[in-house]
Amino acid sequence: MAIYRAVGRNWLTRGLLTISNNPLRVCIVDSGPAGFYTAEKMLKAHQEAEVDIIDWLPTPFGLVRSGVAPDHPETKIVINQFSRVAKHERCSFFGNVTLGSSVSLGELRELYNVVVLAYGAESDRFLGIPGEDLKGIYSAREFVWWYNGHPDFKNLNPDLKSTESAVIVGQGNVALDVARILLRPTAELATTDISKHALSGLEESSIRKVYLVGRRGPVQAAFTTRELREVLGIKNLNIGIQEADLYRAPADEEELKKNRIQKRVYELLSRAATSGSSELNPCQRELHFVFFSKPDRFLESDDSSGHVAGVHLEKTVLKGVSPGKQIAVDTGQFEDRPCGMVLKSIGYKSVPVDGLPFDHQKGVVPNIRGRVLGNTSGDPALCENGLYVCGWLKRGPTGIIATNLYCAEETVASISEDLEQGVLWSSSSSLKPGREGLHQLLSNRNVRFVTFNEWEKIDNEEKRRGSSSSEPREKLICWEELLKSAT
């Protein structure tokens, strides 16, 4: 204890001395929840830290802006907290700066004492089954980025007019989000910050039936209660759940006993199954939960347009593999589900950048409590000096915004430990150019970066445009327009 305290005091003194002449230079890559929580905790924990956040988009906040559904404005309130972090005197934002092309990872590590990668998962997992590249099949991420006005997906233009049925593969919250956007009355979406192009697309949509397909049963569904309750409560929506699917085997009971969310999700689903009205109103939309089914291949339409016409589904059954864990196994029984659109919501995938160790199997950067390991062997001696990860890149694409709070706390604790033990500061190169160096490098390369002040100009412009139609904002969706509004 005495030693610990002495180290602590020593560190504190050193910290105070370094404020003016040698700040701890920290760079965080990408400004989603993981990045901002890391910045907040670094600023709080280290008075000598100067934190720069870079992002490949001109706009901050990552998935809070491009992932959170437009009809969930209260979830986006966390932006207020992140904005306070960005405006902190020791924090700077550099938008429109891409890791890999504007600046390499090697260069960032030269410029900064600490680099924290928090760029998440920008790609999608694949099913790897025949027909996956047919027209009309999208990843849920593409669809989400389209309705959320991401500048790279404004032209996705999914065809919602030539079909009545859509299949969503996957039974998690993203699946529920896209189902809700497809089924919710568009009048309710009109007052959100949904992109204009998506609103008009949805207004003309002929999709009335949405099938949510999952390999396992209602006990194993990965929804959370709030999102499920919300979709079940949509006006004029008929919910389809097969009674037989609600059967609980002893292994299911075991799972339910241990997990509060699963238990409450199951209860909501059973209640919805029994409360559905028996006579179908033809103008009602329908949401069907299709359990115990997995896509085997996608069917092409007969007109050889290369368009999807349905999904060939294989029925599954559950098999216990360990206590409390059941997996879906094939049965050899098939059925076809006709549809004109498919959204795959089976998970995001992180992509590596040059010079970054990457575990391709798990889709994450190998790390110990946020410290990047040189390879996947798990040997702590092989930590990359000054390189850390946080968020989805660190632990895989699961969890809610708040998960990143704890994730960032862990990564920052690792950084603090490394600082205390002299791992970072005792190196001969502890004097780093940091922010000034990055400025220099970007101006040498003519990279036009967007500061937080400039983002606020974009923000004001979006709010101004939205106010005429009682929307919280109308997002700017062209790169040129975003950069123009920033000046």
Add this chain to the structure above:
Amino acid sequence: MLISRLSRVGFPIIGALSRGISAHVCRTGCAGSTYCQRHWPETWWFQGAIYQRNRYCSTTAASADSADKGEQQEISVTFVDKDGEEKHIKVPVGMSMLEAAHQNDIELEGACEGSLACSTCHVIVMDIEYYNKLEEPTDEENDMLDLAFGLTETSRLGCQVIAKPELDGVRLAIPAATRNFAVDGYVPKPH
């Protein structure tokens, strides 16, 4: 029914919690001193405006009380932070514990600013008697509690616990998130 269920399950948890806390209380704030820097108190006025809205819709009993007994009435609340340190504050009747925490520089997260869209203001009511004096959590609060880290039988969201006279003396623990942080099969190694 509820009481018996809670006394069965809740007491061991609370017992363990208070043991953990008393072990921590003696520690001086030395190592953690860098954490004492408060974050941007000048912004709370803004959040206060938002809390007004939630206070209005989240309690009926408390507002009736405050009308009867005058707006100035305050209760004593003790927050026990994640390092086990106690902070005693006075909270006006009708105010949420989230708002009270922020007004008193207590580090309780509040990502959605009290709009029931997150679980970051999770607090643990340390005494079962006080827990039972609260109204049952709504479905919406329970949906958020589902996602709270380190959930206990006496967990509530700070934004939904509204000061009322019966709560005078209540003790609320802010869970130590990192101790409970384990995601999807990742098992933290012991130090």
